[in-house]
Amino acid sequence: MSTPQLFFAYFAVMMTGLSLMVVTRKNPVHSVLYMLILFAHIAALYLFLNAEFLAAIQIIIYAGAILVLFLFVIMMLNLRKEETEKRFQKQWPLGIGIGVVLAVFLIMIVGKIAVIAPLGPYSIDAVRSDGHIMTVGKVLYSEFLLPFEIASLILLVAVVGAVVLAKRKIE
Amino acid sequence: MVPLSWYILLSAVMFSIGVFGFLSRRNLILIFLSLELMLNSVNISLVAFSHYLQSMRGQILVFFIITVAAAEAAIGLAILIAFYRNNPTIKVDEINLMKG
Numbered sequence: 017m018s019t020p021q022l023f024f025a026y027f028a029v030m031m032t033g034l035s036l037m038v039v040t041r042k043n044p045v046h047s048v049l050y051m052l053i054l055f056a057h058i059a060a061l062y063l064f065l066n067a068e069f070l071a072a073i074q075i076i077i078y079a080g081a082i083l084v085l086f087l088f089v090i091m092m093l094n095l096r097k098e099e100t101e102k103r104f105q106k107q108w109p110l111g112i113g114i115g116v117v118l119a120v121f122l123i124m125i126v127g128k129i130a131v132i133a134p135l136g137p138y139s140i141d142a143v144r145s146d147g148h149i150m151t152v153g154k155v156l157y158s159e160f161l162l163p164f165e166i167a168s169l170i171l172l173v174a175v176v177g178a179v180v181l182a183k184r185k186i187e
Numbered sequence: 188m189v190p191l192s193w194y195i196l197l198s199a200v201m202f203s204i205g206v207f208g209f210l211s212r213r214n215l216i217l218i219f220l221s222l223e224l225m226l227n228s229v230n231i232s233l234v235a236f237s238h239y240l241q242s243m244r245g246q247i248l249v250f251f252i253i254t255v256a257a258a259e260a261a262i263g264l265a266i267l268i269a270f271y272r273n274n275p276t277i278k279v280d281e282i283n284l285m286k287g
Contacts, residue, residue, distance in 0.1 A: 024189045028197045035201050035224055039208030044216050051220060058227055065194075065238040067246055077253055082223065082260045089264045090216060093271055104211045105280050111211030115203045122199035126192050136242035155243040156250065167254045174258035181265035184272075 023064065031057050042103050044090050048083055055079045066140055068148045194235035201228035215277040219263050226256045 017025065034054040041047045055078045062071040104111075143151050156164055205228060208221030230249045237245025271277060274284070 018188075020189050024193060028193070031197060032200055032204070035204040038224060039204055039212065039217070039221055044214060044220075047217055047220055051223070054224075055227070058231065061231060062234055065234050067234050067238070067249075070234060070246055070249055073250070073253060077257060078223075078227075082257055085260055085264060086216065086220065089267060092268065093277060094275075095214075095277070101213075101278075103213060103217075105213050108211040111207050111209075114210060115207030118206055119200055119203035122203070123196060126195045126199060129192060129195065131191065131236075131239065133240055136240055136244075138243050139241045151243060152246060152250075156247055160247050163251060167251055170255060170258050174261045178261045178265040181262070181269045 020064075027057055027061055027064075031061075040103075044095065045087070048086050048090065052079055052083055055083070066143060066148070069152050191235060191239045195232055198228045198232035198235070201225075201231070213278045213280060215267055215279055215282075216264075218279065219260065219267075223256060223260065226252060 031054060034050050034057065037050040038047050038054065041050065055074060059071040059074040059079075062068075062074060138151060146154075202225050205221045205225035208224065209218055212218055212221065230252055233245040233249050233252075237243065237249075267277060270282070274282070276282065
């Protein structure tokens with residue numbers, strides 16, 4: 017195997033193992049910390065795919081904001097008692113069954129994938145000459161301007177909704 | 188050069204693990220974490236396709252998915268706190284107020 021393939025193999029093994037650790041740990045804080053390592057690996061994989069801006073976003077938003085939100089909620093709720101009880105629902109064999117069937121199904125499909133779409137204009141050299149952030153920005157603010165505005169609306173709704181839902185009493 | 192199918196395989200395996208966690212865990216916080224895991228696995232496949240097709244659209248889509256995931260986590264955890272205040276449990280098999 018060449019060096020990039022070895023690099024990818026390390027990331028694939030680590031990410032699969034870390035995902036398994038996330039869904040099987042008993043203590044939610046441990047799950048969140050495994051998720052943090054997983055997000056660092058995903059960001060490195062984005063760097064490997066020449067998406068520097070997304071790697072930064074992955075660290076800043078996922079690891080810096082969303083996981084901290086999860087940790088805050090775990091700290092606010094008193095979960096000492098829950099850690100001693102069993103971690104899976106009683107239908108967990110069905111969960112494993114559905115997961116395995118889905119994985120086998122998807123893996124069988126992947127063997128049949130043949131990408132024959134024409135290549136776009138953003139080759140590695142084209143992106144490198146402008147810089148990745150500028151390339152993303154040009155596409156985002158021209159072709160995807162309306163979805164960008166709608167995303168801002170979604171964030172506004174989330175802010176207002178979170179405050180209203182978590183407030184104790186609304187006058 | 189790493190073939191595209193390797194990325195898709197990794198994404199499929201991570202997505203299946205996320206589905207398993209979503210269906211099997213009792214703790215509502217872990218269910219939200221499994222949801223984030225599934226969204227991330229989809230992001231990996233989108234970025235891989237974007238790289239191999241030399242197109243920017245996949246990466247823009249990932250940008251929007253991250254936005255929606257942040258909003259979803261905030262709203263979901265707010266609902267969780269509001270629920271916990273009335274009924275101090277976050278185990279999904281004990282949340283059966285509407286069960287008739």
